Amino acid sequence: MIATKALTPKATMGGGKTAAPAFSKEVRPRDKKSPTLPQRIRNLFSAGPVMPGESYGAPGRGKSLAISVVTATVLLLLWYTVTAAGWISPLFLPSPVAVVERFWEILTDGFAGASLLEHTGWSMYRVFGAFALAMVTAIPIGILMGVNRVARGLFDPIIEFYRPLPPLAYLPLVIIWLGIGEVSKIVLIYMAIFAPMALSARAGVRSVAIEQIHAAYSMGASRWQVIRYIILKSALPEILTGMRIGVGFGWTTLVAAEMVAAQAGLGFMVLNAAEFLVTDVVIMGIVVIGIIAYLFDMLMRYAERKLVPWKGK
């Protein structure tokens, strides 16, 4: 009883309730006053509570969602204001309302001979087809380049040579070789995805800690087991990063791929609309591409958190 008293600060005890234990319920409402509105707003923009073990964490930690939401809202408002006030001709910048209306219209009626779903479907087929193809080729080749000097010598000059070229530069060649069908479109996107994915996989292999390899060998691992159980696992975070970067390059290359002889596709839709100066369709197409790419990136980030929770630890 004496110990309890000594440990209990008077201020939190409330008047004269001597029998109350040290952590009585009465203490709570005093400590946890609900924040006022300005406080809540400030909390929304603060970096948030520090994670345990990170009190002096890397610079730039903390939540940034509220700030992003404000940025997006301000931009949208600005867009709405300048168009609603008529400061910019709709030919250059149609109002957001017009874009949304166009979205509904095309969703039901279609544009340039295909519905919006068809356009989106074809583009996703091309990008994700190329992405899947790159996954089953670029990742193994990148890993091979990391663990085998012959493979590295073989592929390094090829990848390093074509990687900095803009896809539009080799598009004509791809068309001459593969024709104007689906194949050349997918191959063009595939090439754009391949290089970053292979190079990330290779860098991932290089990043393995030598102590871990040593540990495995001294526990009786064969060379193959070291590759399978240590190197592949160590490389996984960078492989996933490479996949994120790669699919980004895929979307970047989409419009170029759909420039020649496409009947449908978001890139084709944007190009076609631009030709007829239907600016709201152009903007809508850009937004749709942006949203799909963003959603996929969120999915990849989720996969990263699930698959490589040890990343950066």
Added chain:
Amino acid sequence: MSKLQIHDVSVVYPGLNGGEQVRALSDINFTIDPGEFVVALGASGCGKTTLLSLMAGFISPTEGFLTLGDSQISGLPRVACGVDLQDQIDGPGKERGVVFQKHALLPWLNVVENTEFGLKLQGVGKKERRERAARFLKLVGLEDFHRHPVYQLSGGMQQRVGIARALTNDPKMLLLDEPLGALDALTREVLQELLLDVWKETQKMMFFITHSVEEALFMASRLIIMSPRPGRITHEFRLDFNERFLECRDARKVKSMPEFITMREEVLSIIHGDETVGGLH
């Protein structure tokens, strides 16, 4: 069992970017007999980890070679008459388990998966693996942490997982690089005793690096003291405090014996007056 021999070994690390070369070890001749508990003591940078890496087979000596029984761990082949004997050189092997200075655990595996990893490599069935891993995890005091991610453990707990991992694999020889460095005094004593028990029971060869003079004296059946630049073995002592402990099972009593205290002072004076004291070697 076979002994580990180090023949005329020197290790020179190339300087980075044309910097100065580091002669980490110079003309080491040394033998570890079966059943011996060798402890290495010496200032930071005197080549202890380098010596351990040689024994483990992670690095090759610049000069000389190492053998374990009839097989060669590393170095230039003994009969280098223009014949390529590469495939007779073993490198690291599962008969020499290692506990690393930096734990070297695998962050994608949890505690028990890390511990049983060696057995998994050798194709031991899951049930048996788990049982053997659980036994040593209990001995190092981590029975409640089987499913914990290793990167969320404290430094001392990670070291203990590293020890449990090496013990679970049951090697003939254990190479331990400051395995108890990050532990509190109490846990440290428990694990010292555990390692001595394992040694007594299995007659493993032990090579144990430490910075604590007391720990060195307590654990060693042979103590070597090394000095830096170039790394050499300057002193050797045969000790039996570990045997005495295994008889009376009272660590504090052993550590307060007059012989122990005399020995400790002698070793401390060697370490502190490194320059003035001549070597045995």
